[in-house]
Amino acid sequence: MMLRARIRSAFAVIRSLCLEGRASARPGHAEACPSSRLRNTRLTETVRPTGTPLAYQVGRGVSPSRFGDPNGLLEQAAKAGWVKLARSGLATFVVLGALLTTTGCELRQKMWNQPAYRTYQESDFFEDGSSARPLVEGTVARGFLREDDHFYRGKVNGEFARELPEQIEVTRELLMRGKERYNIYCSVCHDPAGYGNGMVVQRGFAKPESFHIDRLRGMADGYYYSVITDGFGRMPGYAYQIRPADRWAIVAYIRALQLSQYASLDDVPEAVRENL
Secondary structure (H helix, E strand, O other), X not given: OHHHHHHHHHHHHHHHHHHHHHHHHXXXXXXXXXXXXXXXXXXXXXXXXXXXXXXXXXXXXXXXXXXXXXXXXHHHHHHHOHHHHHOOOOHHHHHXXXXXXXXXXXXXXXXXXXXXOOOOOEOOOOOOOEOXXXXXXXXXXXXXXXXXXXXXXXXXXXXXXXXXXXXXOOOHHXXXXXXXXHHHHOHHHHOOOOOOOOHHHHOOOOOOOOXXXXXXXXXXXXXXHHHHHHOEOOEOOOXXXXXXXXXXXXXXXXXXXXXXXXXXXXXXXXXXXXXX
């Protein structure tokens, strides 16, 4: 706001000085300027106590005094003799230059462009030569403490957990969530039924083992969780794509797939047997 007010004040001074030059160049035309751009514009001379013309106020309520003169630019113009320069057209550049040197733009720019380092930029301030400071030993990001080995790593006392964590309750909703995640991330290799004949395998990728072989059917739940997290063989880890709760949901769904291929009639509830 201050810069805008100063610019307005400067243009008001420039305009008044140019008007003074035109009026003095045409004797007897101080009351009405014949210029087409300033036609019907009244000029009223403002006289200092000493009688020295200081500036002209433009009629119709538009005058330098309207915008204010916070830096005393009118006074400076009179003392420096810029009124005379107006006749040669140089006052515009002189007054505008004086304004720009007193607006504080340079100071503002220095405050905006403060010295700062880019990430990992070199610095001679620290002994290691890097501006970035290493984390304090033992630092853990908020929300990543993860002390529960069973839930976050699939292990209990250093061994793969045989059961799902207590936070995971096996429900229809959990199995449907596991199915959704499995079809997105796993079925491309393991196929929807878990036999290892997914679409990328049909296109030449290495075939994974079937979930229905005895060895994998006997693996602990924590083993599957660990493989999903860290990967195994040619399979990459999915720790960044699948959150821990969804990994357990996938494990539960894999167990449902295994059961579906080896279930007996005794495993089917009596109320459902009639529909078979």
